[in-house]
Amino acid sequence: MIRRFRKLRRDARGAAAIEFALVAPALIVFIVGIAQLGVLFMANAGLTHAVAEGARFATIFKRDTGTGPTDAEIRARIADSRFGLNPANLSTPTITHGTDDGANYAEISASYDVPLDFIFFTLPPVTLTETRRAFIQPPTT
Numbered sequence: 001m002i003r004r005f006r007k008l009r010r011d012a013r014g015a016a017a018i019e020f021a022l023v024a025p026a027l028i029v030f031i032v033g034i035a036q037l038g039v040l041f042m043a044n045a046g047l048t049h050a051v052a053e054g055a056r057f058a059t060i061f062k063r064d065t066g067t068g069p070t071d072a073e074i075r076a077r078i079a080d081s082r083f084g085l086n087p088a089n090l091s092t093p094t095i096t097h098g099t100d101d102g103a104n105y106a107e108i109s110a111s112y113d114v115p116l117d118f119i120f121f122t123l124p125p126v127t128l129t130e131t132r133r134a135f136i137q138p139p140t141t
Contacts, residue, residue: 043114046084053081055134058106071095089113
């Protein structure tokens with residue numbers, strides 16, 4: 001009987017399969033985590049682009065009316081400019097008007113909820129927020 005245990009202890013067949021079975025769950029979670037990090041980066045880039053495009057659009061001066069775009073037009077531009085974002089997870093952009101040292105500005109903020117979905121479990125969504133301030137021309141009188 002002792003001979004069998006010694007022979008079995010020296011036998012390495014199947015060791016690689018057991019090692020793989022121990023390491024595979026951690027490897028899968030690591031790979032899925034990297035993919036979810038990529039989803040976060042893409043959502044951040046899409047939100048940043050949309051808000052920046054809205055801020056750029058807010059600075060456009062219309063010569064025919066002597067004013068800039070309305071808040072509704074800015075919101076529509078943000079909605080049209082988003083890429084890689086689910087419209088259901090995008091908040092309605094807020095636009096705040098004010099003055100800073102005599103210069104008029106429009107501050108545009110939007111947030112986006114990124115759902116994180118791992119294979120075996122889900123985490124609460126991560127909320128990304130982006131704010132841009134665009135200085136605008138005052139209406140002509």
